[in-house]
Amino acid sequence: MQVARLAHETDFDGWRRAARELRAAGTPPEAVIWTIDGAGGLFAAASEDPLKVSRKTAAAFSVPKTFVDLAGKVILHRSDERFSLLYRLLWRLQGEPNLIHIASDPDVARAHDLERGVSRAAHKMKAFVRFRLAQDEDGEAYVAWFEPAHRVTEATAPFFARRFTNMRFSILTPDVCAHWDTRALAFTPGADPADAPREDALEEYWRTYYASIFNPARLKTAAMQREMPKMYWRNLPEAALIPELIAKAEGRTDAMVRQAPTVPSARAVKAALRNSRDAPYDGLAPTSLEDVAAGVDHCRRCPLWRDATQGVAGEGPARAKLMFVGEQPGDQEDLAGRPFVGPAGQVFDRALSEAGVPRAETYVTNAVKHFKHEKRGKRRIHQTPTSGEVTACRWWLDGERRLVRPRVIVMLGATAALSVMGKPTPIARNRGQALQLADQAQGVVTYHPSFLLRVPDEAAKQAGYAAFVEDLKLAWTLAA
Numbered sequence: 001m002q003v004a005r006l007a008h009e010t011d012f013d014g015w016r017r018a019a020r021e022l023r024a025a026g027t028p029p030e031a032v033i034w035t036i037d038g039a040g041g042l043f044a045a046a047s048e049d050p051l052k053v054s055r056k057t058a059a060a061f062s063v064p065k066t067f068v069d070l071a072g073k074v075i076l077h078r079s080d081e082r083f084s085l086l087y088r089l090l091w092r093l094q095g096e097p098n099l100i101h102i103a104s105d106p107d108v109a110r111a112h113d114l115e116r117g118v119s120r121a122a123h124k125m126k127a128f129v130r131f132r133l134a135q136d137e138d139g140e141a142y143v144a145w146f147e148p149a150h151r152v153t154e155a156t157a158p159f160f161a162r163r164f165t166n167m168r169f170s171i172l173t174p175d176v177c178a179h180w181d182t183r184a185l186a187f188t189p190g191a192d193p194a195d196a197p198r199e200d201a202l203e204e205y206w207r208t209y210y211a212s213i214f215n216p217a218r219l220k221t222a223a224m225q226r227e228m229p230k231m232y233w234r235n236l237p238e239a240a241l242i243p244e245l246i247a248k249a250e251g252r253t254d255a256m257v258r259q260a261p262t263v264p265s266a267r268a269v270k271a272a273l274r275n276s277r278d279a280p281y282d283g284l285a286p287t288s289l290e291d292v293a294a295g296v297d298h299c300r301r302c303p304l305w306r307d308a309t310q311g312v313a314g315e316g317p318a319r320a321k322l323m324f325v326g327e328q329p330g331d332q333e334d335l336a337g338r339p340f341v342g343p344a345g346q347v348f349d350r351a352l353s354e355a356g357v358p359r360a361e362t363y364v365t366n367a368v369k370h371f372k373h374e375k376r377g378k379r380r381i382h383q384t385p386t387s388g389e390v391t392a393c394r395w396w397l398d399g400e401r402r403l404v405r406p407r408v409i410v411m412l413g414a415t416a417a418l419s420v421m422g423k424p425t426p427i428a429r430n431r432g433q434a435l436q437l438a439d440q441a442q443g444v445v446t447y448h449p450s451f452l453l454r455v456p457d458e459a460a461k462q463a464g465y466a467a468f469v470e471d472l473k474l475a476w477t478l479a480a
């Protein structure tokens with residue numbers, strides 16, 4: 001058994017070095033124990049005959065950048081399994097070079113789960129850090145105490161430096177503290193909550209602001225706690241108001257209902273209708289993919305949310321050159337909260353692999369974000385969304401297109417083509433060529449993988465699949 005020692009919890013360079021040497025030495029994942037040891041060398045003498053690996057041998061292979069990027073995020077997760085999971089993936093990449101693009105593989109899926117946890121933690125940190133005014137020898141400075149769900153402080157600190165460029169601040173966390181002096185970021189070891197100021201004049205502003213935007217008629221306690229988990233409340237000045245506002249919500253709503261109705265003007269009705277079509281997500285277009293994910297989950301623009309487990313937004317890099325649009329989440333996607341992970345996702349992954357398209361470098365989404373189905377006994381049978389539902393959900397797809405700005409959009413099936421092109425576009429007649437889209441991107445229409453699964457005739461199925469792979473190659477070439 002070999003013990004690999006890392007210098008600290010987020011020692012990515014140390015992990016890379018150790019993993020490279022272990023792999024070059026032929027040490028299988030099950031023979032490695034990963035541990036954190038701030039002192040000492042890279043490897044412990046766990047065996048009587050420790051491995052000796054030359055740096056030259058260790059450097060003789062490379063891995064896809066996608067894997068390195070994924071590993072850089074996964075390592076920030078608090079899970080103890082992260083080092084061994086990443087080494088197992090690295091090990092398997094020797095014999096399975098496309099492994100990282102097979103989203104249905106359990107190791108790849110687990111790594112993406114951890115990556116999503118880290119992204120969520122970074123998102124919550126950006127939303128819930130609250131600075132308090134303090135004084136030091138150089139004058140005024142702002143200090144915040146925060147306990148991130150994962151070790152995202154160093155990765156997230158540049159966001160605050162960009163946002164508060166002219167403000168000296170420190171963000172104290174139990175893992176590490178970030179300090180910005182208006183010129184450079186610096187990091188010091190973790191701190192204690194007692195090191196942060198508890199209350200200042202800004203608290204009252206936060207509470208007044210929060211009380212003024214709180215709408216009792218829209219209170220959904222479960223959704224609120226999901227978006228603002230209780231673990232963050234103790235740092236939020238406005239959190240002190242939450243129990244009281246919730247307790248009074250029912251009475252305030254009754255009072256609103258009892259108020260004499262007023263007749264809105266025709267103009268106001270028109271504006272409300274326009275807003276309800278175009279801006280149901282707090283009246284604002286999404287400005288980030290995180291906004292899209294949160295908005296989709298709470299969206300009520302059409303009735304499909306009622307029977308679905310959750311809204312399923314797209315996933316992939318925020319600047320992907322290639323975007324895939326499917327129809328809607330299926331049964332397994334609805335449960336997993338991720339697009340294309342069920343049987344159609346497996347066909348999709350296989351075809352991408354044969355076409356040489358790395359899924360992790362593409363953005364994958366659907367025209368409709370909630371699973372439309374009917375129940376037959378215990379089974380949930382897929383139903384095609386209506387054009388009204390596709391139109392309602394285009395708000396979110398348009399948001400994703402605007403944010404990602406892909407060079408090429410591949411429309412998987414007729415529903416995707418209807419949503420992206422804005423008109424019915426027969427697949428067989430239009431596939432195999434580049435189509436010009438209104439936003440300057442190019443479009444490629446092709447079959448939906450679930451259609452290929454349903455073709456009864458084996459020869460027709462194989463021909464359809466071959467055409468599908470060709471369309472994916474075309475799209476990748478156009479995007480490049």
Ligand code: SF4
Nearest residue numbers: 299301302369370393
């Ligand atoms: S399917 Fe789309 S429009 Fe309908 S509720 Fe879900 S996210 Fe909103």
